[in-house]
Amino acid sequence: MKILVLNAGSSSQKSCLYELKDVQSDRPLQPLWEAKIDWTHQQNVSELKVQTAAGSQLEEELASESRQAAIYRMLETLWKGKTQTINNLNEIDIVGHRVVHGGQEYQQSTLISPDVKEAIARLAVFAPVHNPVNLEGIEAIEKILPNVRQIAVFDTAFHAGLAPATFVYPGPYEWLENGIRRYGFHGISHQYCARRAAEILGRDLADLRLISCHLGNGCSLAAIGGGVSVDTTMGFTPLEGLMMGSRSGSIDPGIIIHLLKRSDLTAEKLDNMLNRNSGLKGISGVSADMRQIVEAISQGNERAQLALDIYIHRLRAGIGAMLASLGGLDALIFTAGVGENSPIVRAAACEAFRFMGLKLDGDHNLQSPIDADIATADSAVKVLVIHTQEDWEIARECSKF
């Protein structure tokens, strides 16, 4: 069974082709072909990188192309040129898509139909950075493979079991009746990491209390007890919670009332302000990219330092909140772009939890090992760096259809 996966994040478009021989297979397989478009590279220039299991590689700049055209070019490298992996598009049996917001209707992976597409489009108002690009991926596939089955794998689904006290906002009760509630996101990644953590620790997932820190361009934490999400930092939209690359995370809603009363702020301007021009980017004035923040700090940039300090403060506070929801902790997991690659962020986050016997092995942390425990042998809590495999998790969901 050949499964094509499209995973659209806010700063990247990833894609993989897997061949599943054993449907029960649980360990991540190496994809036959994998591609990534990085939108953050430069203004109007995106970078495409492709590699195949057979060892071919390709790198090219996609200058000022539309997102649709860039996705098409990425997919073309599957059947054309030096990274060609299949002879015929019809070899693809099924296509899985990451869809960020599934609302109340979609609490598990779903075969995409016109109704499902309509719901994804409708829910785009709640995930304006994500659902529209997820839909673009679905439509790109419809054009080149009109008859293939497409599956939506929702980022919200993993959090479907949150308790009412966790998911209901203390606003007017009508909010809840109108679907205004906390949903939680990054569920595909949190779900994969929880299972992988149990494997690395050689423990049964049912017996573990985990906090998964997904720190990418978007950032969220999940408190996972017995394999189930019991709390998370993102809410109604992927804007709540931690400070992120270009998103503010939680702020006092009174600020919005204040701004609305005093200026000509429109919903669109507010959306741009909070989703695209806040967070690390907004505070530093340098970049949403943690690598550039750290670089700017090394050159003495004080706003970059402030941005990192707020990021760490809020990350620690978020971990504290998840800790309280779980009532204890077996392992703290760091994953996604920043979580997997930034020893500075991991060390600063862990520092706050030394009081409970969490001890980081400084040298091991500096190596950013993949899928490893970076706590000392006598630490009361394990600290895991896990390479998130959202694409594999999506393929795994597709194999159930």
Ligand SMILES: Nc1ncnc2c1ncn2[C@@H]1O[C@H](COP(=O)(O)OP(=O)(O)O)[C@@H](O)[C@H]1O
């Ligand atoms: N070596 C690194 N050190 C620090 N941060 C990194 C490093 N590599 C990547 N990152 C961060 O990871 C972010 C992207 O994370 P990723 O999970 O790939 O994003 P997305 O949310 O688009 O899926 C980048 O914006 C960058 O800040």
Ligand SMILES: CC(=O)OP(=O)(O)O
């Ligand atoms: C939900 C979300 O924030 O996703 P990403 O981190 O890919 O932007």
Ligand SMILES: [Mg+2]
């Ligand atoms: Mg991501």
